[in-house]
Amino acid sequence: MEGFTGTGLACIRSDRVVFAGLDFAVSPGDALVLSGPNGSGKSSLLRLMAGIAAPAAGEINWLGRPVRDDPERFFAAIHYVGHRDAVKPALTVRENLSFHAALRRGEAQIDAALDQVGLSALADLPARLLSAGQTRRLTLARILATPAPLWLLDEPTIALDYRSVDRIKSAIADHRAGGGIVVASTNVPLGIDDAKTVDMAAFAEDNRTLWGDTVDEFPAGDSA
Amino acid sequence: MNAFIALVARDIRIALRQLSDTLMVIVFFIIAAALFPLGVGPEPNLLARMAPGILWVTALLAAMLSFDRLFQNDYEDGTLELLVIAPQPVWLTALAKIAAHWLTTGLPLLVASPVIGIMLNLRPDGYGVLMATMALGTAIISLVGALGAALTLGSRRSGVLLSLLVLPLVIPVLIFGAGAVEAVIGGFPATQQLLVLGGVLLACVVVCPWGCAVALRMAAE
Numbered sequence: 001m002e003g004f005t006g007t008g009l010a011c012i013r014s015d016r017v018v019f020a021g022l023d024f025a026v027s028p029g030d031a032l033v034l035s036g037p038n039g040s041g042k043s044s045l046l047r048l049m050a051g052i053a054a055p056a057a058g059e060i061n062w063l064g065r066p067v068r069d070d071p072e073r074f075f076a077a078i079h080y081v082g083h084r085d086a087v088k089p090a091l092t093v094r095e096n097l098s099f100h101a102a103l104r105r106g107e108a109q110i111d112a113a114l115d116q117v118g119l120s121a122l123a124d125l126p127a128r129l130l131s132a133g134q135t136r137r138l139t140l141a142r143i144l145a146t147p148a149p150l151w152l153l154d155e156p157t158i159a160l161d162y163r164s165v166d167r168i169k170s171a172i173a174d175h176r177a178g179g180g181i182v183v184a185s186t187n188v189p190l191g192i193d194d195a196k197t198v199d200m201a202a203f204a205e206d207n208r209t210l211w212g213d214t215v216d217e218f219p220a221g222d223s224a
Numbered sequence: 225m226n227a228f229i230a231l232v233a234r235d236i237r238i239a240l241r242q243l244s245d246t247l248m249v250i251v252f253f254i255i256a257a258a259l260f261p262l263g264v265g266p267e268p269n270l271l272a273r274m275a276p277g278i279l280w281v282t283a284l285l286a287a288m289l290s291f292d293r294l295f296q297n298d299y300e301d302g303t304l305e306l307l308v309i310a311p312q313p314v315w316l317t318a319l320a321k322i323a324a325h326w327l328t329t330g331l332p333l334l335v336a337s338p339v340i341g342i343m344l345n346l347r348p349d350g351y352g353v354l355m356a357t358m359a360l361g362t363a364i365i366s367l368v369g370a371l372g373a374a375l376t377l378g379s380r381r382s383g384v385l386l387s388l389l390v391l392p393l394v395i396p397v398l399i400f401g402a403g404a405v406e407a408v409i410g411g412f413p414a415t416q417q418l419l420v421l422g423g424v425l426l427a428c429v430v431v432c433p434w435g436c437a438v439a440l441r442m443a444a445e
Contacts, residue, residue, distance in 0.1 A: 052305050053445040076311035084302025090241040091234070102230030103310040 003027040009058035019203035034185040036200030042185035050080040079143040089128030104146040113145035132159040153184040235324030253286035275344035276405035290329045291369040292383040308444040318436035330362030353408040357401040360421040367432040374439035
């Protein structure tokens, strides 16, 4: 199948099975939302998807071919936003973004990306002066600065105010309208209600209950 | 290649903005070398005899101070994950980090060493070969040290562990580096020592970035 798929994925961290037998499939223009309580493996799955960690079992395919056959082709096609911001406090906002854009392929649009996340006015300020939310916006500007068809977002809305969340929602909508794929772990609705959802709790070892109650009863915005 | 230049430029820029970290290594080099005349006495002939050895040992120890932060910041703030999944080989990324380290640490040590040579009464004919061996030696130290830094990434007390790992590996650099200077001062050619150092450098250029890449992938995982 075209798009981004995974079959029979398992993740083991320090002798503990985080999840096993997990399948997913996303076609161009679609989105996949990972839900589940803290510690259910949302971040671990995103790290497997991004190729940072190797799955203990199973295979991930990009455009019908296994990722591990040609990792560089796959890496050129993704943007990964982890829960750490990868922002250097000593560099200015623009220098930070330009550096990350230079690592990726494709023409970089630094100013347009800064404008889109509302950081144009702060572009020449050292990043250490930014607030937590502004730092997160700078991180998200990375995915707008260079084109890549697959976005892997780990809790993208953490520390953001509602206006910034709206900007991210519209950026995701635009990306999908252009045939892009979004995989996001989140507890905040991202305006992608038509997306498929993987409930990570279902893939935990022996489907054990990770938390006493259902996920919905917990406040939004926690990180995995 | 774009990413290589961007990475070198970024590391140099950060080093210049956080100049105190960079200068710390040089200041340590100068102070440690200045302790020897105080310890063994200011007798000019004795110092001249010991100068090549003192220069090399103190330069080596000063360089050790710089390795714990080589990959540490990128590891802690999540940049390392992004470097590992960037669409270029990780060994090239490691080589860029090593090149930036040499430019911000090895090169200043190289520039400072003749000044310390004067302080230690190094014979005038020793300076040329001192600079030549220092240029080769600091590059080898950057390469081997980066491998050690990548291997100890994420472990507790990585600074001490790193020194225990790297110092034994750079003993040949010390022997041939100091030996070359002593040979020239004694009136012998230092071609052999320079050739050995050059050979070690070539081997390190091939092996160390590759080893770094493997270690960095493991650390990011």
